[in-house]
Amino acid sequence: MRARAHCPRSGGPAVLRAPTAGPGPDSGAVAEARARRPSSGRPRCTAMPTTAAADRVGLVFSLFDADGNGAIEPADFDLMGSRVVAALPQADEEARDRLLDALQRYWRTLVTELDADGDGRISPEEFTAVVLDPERFDATIDEFARALSELGDPDGDGLVTRPDFLALMTAIGFDHRNTTALFDAFGPVDGDRVPVAVWAEGIRDYYRPEKAGIPGDRLVPGTAR
Structure with missing residues (x-):
């Protein structure tokens, strides 16, 4: 049975988890990354995720796992990046590099x-x-949210058109029908466009463990409406 506590960040129920150490030797990028990781030795306080949050990130994992081998690896991120930037060729090089x-x-x-x-x-x-x-x-997700939403605004007017939104989201691997439902849930304005800031905040909410009943839930199969 896992101990519960109140997390100082959210005030909600939490699980105290000590950092996990792997039994085997590190290699390559793993060892280098771990060498940069600060270690306090203190248990972590993590809010218990909602079922909706677990479903959302489970979907993202399946999209990153391009070869379906049950794990994600560096090559999966390279493939994802190349697909997404190719989906919007009119975006400038700087925006593609940020993504x-x-x-x-x-x-x-x-x-x-x-x-x-x-x-x-x-x-x-x-x-x-x-x-x-x-x-x-x-x-990390804040940087990703800004980079993806700004990539969808190639003319820099602060708005993302429906075609550009659908192109980027389907390149990631989300279903077209679910992606359309998400765009509609964001409340398009000014010629069927969504503000960059609204999309970025929607991405951040997607990864929040306590969130349920949010627009991002529409991306999970069976929830589009």
């Missing part, structure tokens, strides 16, 4: 924080433990 950098940080955070056995592959359990822990993942 690729954000995806690399996403991977480095996973490896640094919780590659429990040091093999450079992230399991579904490891993935969920990190991305639904705001203490460990908020800064």
